[in-house]
Amino acid sequence: MAANEVPKIGLDKYKYDFKNPENYYFRVQKGLSREVVQTISEMKNEPDWMRQIRLRALEIYNKKPIPKWGGNLDDIDFDDIYYYIKPAEKMGKSWDDIPRDIRETFDKLGIPEAEQKYLSGVGAQYESEAVYHSLRENLKKQGVIFLDMDSGLKQYPDLVREYFGTVVPTGDNKFSAMNTAVWSGGSFVYIPEGVHVDIPLQAYFRINARNMGQFERSLIIAEPGSYLHYIEGCTAPIYSEDSLHSGVIEIIVKKGARIRYTTIQNWAPNVYNLVTQRAVVYEDAVMEWVDGNIGSKLTMKYPAVFLKGRGARGEILSMSYAGKGQHQDAGAKAVHLAPDTSSNIISKSISSNGGRASYRGLVKVSKNADRVKSNTRCDALILDDISRSDTYPYMEVDNATARISHEATVSKIGDEQLFYLQSRGLTENEAMALIVRGFVESIVKELPMEYAVELNRLIELQMDGSIG
């Protein structure tokens, strides 16, 4: 590999870079103010308690300083962002009901096709609002609820009021406060006791407008003994102006339930992706986060498990690829609050073409949480001499019976491995792609088939031409 080769891999390789004209039904003025928050709440015709929550959140947001750790947030112009854009007058019951350009967008993204083949329900969000939502009849009959958050609030106000903001409090961080003030869209999911949703649900988030801020808010409630696999995907076209995505995902996993939440984040390289996602896990329940970060300019996202019931378990698998101009500050958080809880964190990161991949994680064991077990393993690959990799794990152990371990390695691709593969007739580029695929294999194999294929393809795209 030539040492200072200018990387050829370009942003033009990003295949989701197609844009529609910005036809919207309604849009607030740029910037974040009390008026904007009031307008959003009025547009949605919300109950008063939710408006109060929003306004209080705005006050908290204004008071909190911008975090100085993690990625560089200095360049975001928060006044140059649209905090709410309503793309269409109302949501469609079928794909034919929604405006043509929006429908075509989701066609190109392959959503209706996937809905037929692999999914038991689909939610599609465009700018600030859900444009389409569906759930298979048999699940509806079993009492499963899968709605966009706004409809959830209208139809099940008591459930939303009971759980909203209990997992991620408004003031948890600056961006959770921002989200709480201007949230729009996201998913509301309720799985009744003992119901297993065997085929995944999927939500897809698409930003189309420039200077857009998307603030989806999701709430998933899994009653005892239930099971769900929820998949989230996201893309946007490339603009020279920055966009902002700041979601909050709250999950409640009750006794003996199990939830897997898979994210394949492939935002355009002008999107700041600042997400708070957290699950509260009760007795003998299991929460699994599978987190793939491929896109965005800067991602700061640390999926968290708060293990509150005896025997609760958390698994966090994190994969990130930082290419040219990207900083992936991803990681995990496991807070052990009850005895016999366990957590397992695996992180794989790759940095190339001047990208920076950081793992940032916290494992915390509280005083009364006896016999906790937690393992963290972070592996990083650096593909060239202009890229950077960091590991920032924090371990706070306040109980003597805990067994905690953390391990990390950072390395480059071994010359012998490359040489061997080339001696078998592979080009250097093919050999590297193969090794990288092997490196992330343990995480990719956890993905549903079609996503695994997609992820491998994305990695190849990211790497294509990275060798001079």
Added chain:
Amino acid sequence: METILKQEELFKQTVMEISEQLAEPQWLRKRRLRALKIFNRTPWPTGKEEEWRKTKILHFQNERYPVPESAFWKPGKNVFTRIPAPVSAFLEEAARYAGILVQTDALPVQKYLGEEEAHRHLVIDDLPTAARKYPEWVEAYFMNRVITPEQGKLEALHGAFWNIGAFVRIPEGSAFEKPIHIAYHFTGKEQSLYPHTLVVAEPNSRATIIETVTTDEMEAPVFLNRQIEIFAGEGACLDYMVIQLEHSAETVYSAFRSTLKKDSSVNWRLFSFCGKTSKTHLEIDLEEEGATADVQGIFLGGDHQHLDFNTIQKHLKSRTRSTLLLKGAVTGHSKSAFRGVIHIDPNAQKTDAYQLNNNLLLSKNAQADANPVLEIEANDIRCTHGATAGQLDDSQLFYLQTRGLPLKLAKRLIVEGYFKTIVDLLPNDTLKNAVYDEIGRKLND
């Protein structure tokens, strides 16, 4: 405003007095005043800095610190009459060492230098004397090359008020088989102590240095701000062992820094038991190609102790190598924190860095935090780190009890075994026993 001015004036007076008492050359006095100036304009850490998240800076903002008693000490007036027990044990074995320098409070009391070593130009002296005798070396290196007042508020404070110290110079091309021993002993008469050790290992030299700090049982709280700076010239090889037994000190700030030139190696050994609140900053700057460093250390916290370690392995050039192993245990209500950074510069290709922190939690109320950090900006490297926390192995305890050992003794044996590989690096039994005694004392608390 007025009080600040008053304080600054008082500090300046104190600095001048110390400098006068020590009959310092002009350049050294200037260096003190410069450090004071930097101290005055440097803000205290806020607690938000990664290095200061785990230890309250309040412990170090003591009203007492600025004025060491010895500022008013007149040479020859206070004659030290008693040689403290821990130090006399070392002195009895003087023949084992290439040289010994014993200092009690601010008084240089004992110096021994082997005949052969003296002949081979090994220099061991207390720092104020060395500043007069060897200005060409001390001026070049003292708080100028490795530690500087700009590095932090407490470094600047030290630069202004230091009043006791040691200087070791290992001449070019010489190897010394017997270790050098620098011993500080504090009686508690003084409440602010600023010992400073400066080591210059000239090119292709080789030596082992032991530094011990011991204290009497003190009634009044003592603030200790100690610094060690090591400069390893090309091809030099130095083992530096720090035994911290100042268990009755209230607050201890330790800055241990080393700068390594081409193909040199510095091996730090830390045995840390000290202070109610202790903050240790250990840094290795691998400045030139081929430099290697190995750090191995143990710490044991008991009672309500708070031990905080901050280590930095800084790889600045290619083909450098560093390894760090820190094994700790906490018992009673004690708390430990470790933050270890491996930094690899874009220029530092073909480097190899390793770091491991093990923590043993020996009681319900003890707490151990670990934060190992990798910051890597080069790609052709190998870098790994690990951290663990756990308790004693039940099956090992059970086995020993079935052999008739009481639980307490069984525990002690296992803890000693856990630390043994590192304690065994000490060169003689007196030192090993001093460490094991301290381990036993703490486990019995």
